[in-house]
Amino acid sequence: MSNRVVEGRMVTPKRLAEIVEGDSVMDAEPIEDADRDCPDCGGDVISVGYMPSVTEFVTAYKCQECPWGETDRA
Numbered sequence: 001m002s003n004r005v006v007e008g009r010m011v012t013p014k015r016l017a018e019i020v021e022g023d024s025v026m027d028a029e030p031i032e033d034a035d036r037d038c039p040d041c042g043g044d045v046i047s048v049g050y051m052p053s054v055t056e057f058v059t060a061y062k063c064q065e066c067p068w069g070e071t072d073r074a
Contacts, residue, residue, distance in 0.1 A: 002030035004046055006064050017050035020060035020069040026051045038063035 003010050011019065013028035028050040036045050043065030051057055062069040 004031050004064065006046070006062060007067070013048050014050070016046070016048045016062060017052075017058075017060055020048075020062050020071060021050070021052055021058070023052065026053065034061050036061075038066060038068050040068040041066040 003012050004016070005011075006016060006019070013031050014025060016031060017025045017028040028048055031046050031048050034045040034047040037043065038045050041063060043063045045061050045063055047059055047061050049057060049059045059072045060069060061071070
């Protein structure tokens with residue numbers, strides 16, 4: 001099972017990608033540990049790879065404890 005608790009709620013990989021993206025996504029890979037700490041609160045950061053469109057693949061990073069999140073877009 002790759003669902004995780006984020007900010008007190010259980011989320012699927014697709015839902016986690018949508019939280020960080022701020023919009024719907026086409027597909028998402030399983031959630032993984034990012035092996036880094038949140039720069040805002042020091043909490044655990046997880047990552048998810050997803051496709052917001054047919055031509056783009058993005059990796060998102062999201063803190064499990066606070067609203068911080070970012071993507072690997074340049």
